[in-house]
Amino acid sequence: MSISTTRELFSHELADAMSAEQQVLKMLPELQKEALHPELKQALKDHEGETKQHVKNLQAVFKQLGDSPEETTCFGMKGLADEHKALHEEKPSPEMLEMANVTGAIKTEHYEMVMYTDLVQMAKDLGEPECAQLLQENLDQEKAMAKRVDALSKTIAKEAKSREKELVGARNGRRA
Ligand SMILES: [Fe+2]
Ligand SMILES: [Fe+2]
Numbered sequence: 001m002s003i004s005t006t007r008e009l010f011s012h013e014l015a016d017a018m019s020a021e022q023q024v025l026k027m028l029p030e031l032q033k034e035a036l037h038p039e040l041k042q043a044l045k046d047h048e049g050e051t052k053q054h055v056k057n058l059q060a061v062f063k064q065l066g067d068s069p070e071e072t073t074c075f076g077m078k079g080l081a082d083e084h085k086a087l088h089e090e091k092p093s094p095e096m097l098e099m100a101n102v103t104g105a106i107k108t109e110h111y112e113m114v115m116y117t118d119l120v121q122m123a124k125d126l127g128e129p130e131c132a133q134l135l136q137e138n139l140d141q142e143k144a145m146a147k148r149v150d151a152l153s154k155t156i157a158k159e160a161k162s163r164e165k166e167l168v169g170a171r172n173g174r175r176a
Pocket of ligand 1: 051
């Protein structure tokens with residue numbers, strides 16, 4: 001498909017968002033398994049439900065436009081998924097894997113926030129308020145999730161730091 005109008009670009013960006021959400025849906029169950037903190041596990045579980053709704057909202061946007069999503073891959077999200085895979089190859093401890101996953105989740109939510117901020121604006125500019133509303137719902141949930149994982153990352157990092165301090169203390173104690 002050639003893209004020469006803002007409507008065509010909007011349709012392409014929407015298909016890209018659909019691909020991003022579907023990739024997130026594939027990643028979330030694994031991230032839940034890898035989460036050690038029950039609050040993190042719960043946040044990821046809640047977001048899986050929200051992500052399913054994001055896909056539905058995108059489908060509703062396509063329906064509203066009388067359009068359907070083209071087959072496309074969101075390479076931004078694929079990059080984030082690849083980072084997760086690459087980290088596994090470094091054989092991280094469960095605690096370090098969890099920490100990296102939280103950072104990955106923050107990156108993912110921010111990517112989605114930028115994606116939906118742009119899509120909401122495009123929908124408004126194209127005179128599609130119903131579409132803008134649906135996309136805004138997705139944006140609001142991404143923002144809320146970004147805040148939630150950001151708060152959790154601070155707790156998890158603090159715990160990791162004190163654990164490492166204890167470990168060093170114990171080692172030094174043995175040496176003394
Ligand atoms: Fe999403
Ligand atoms: Fe998200």
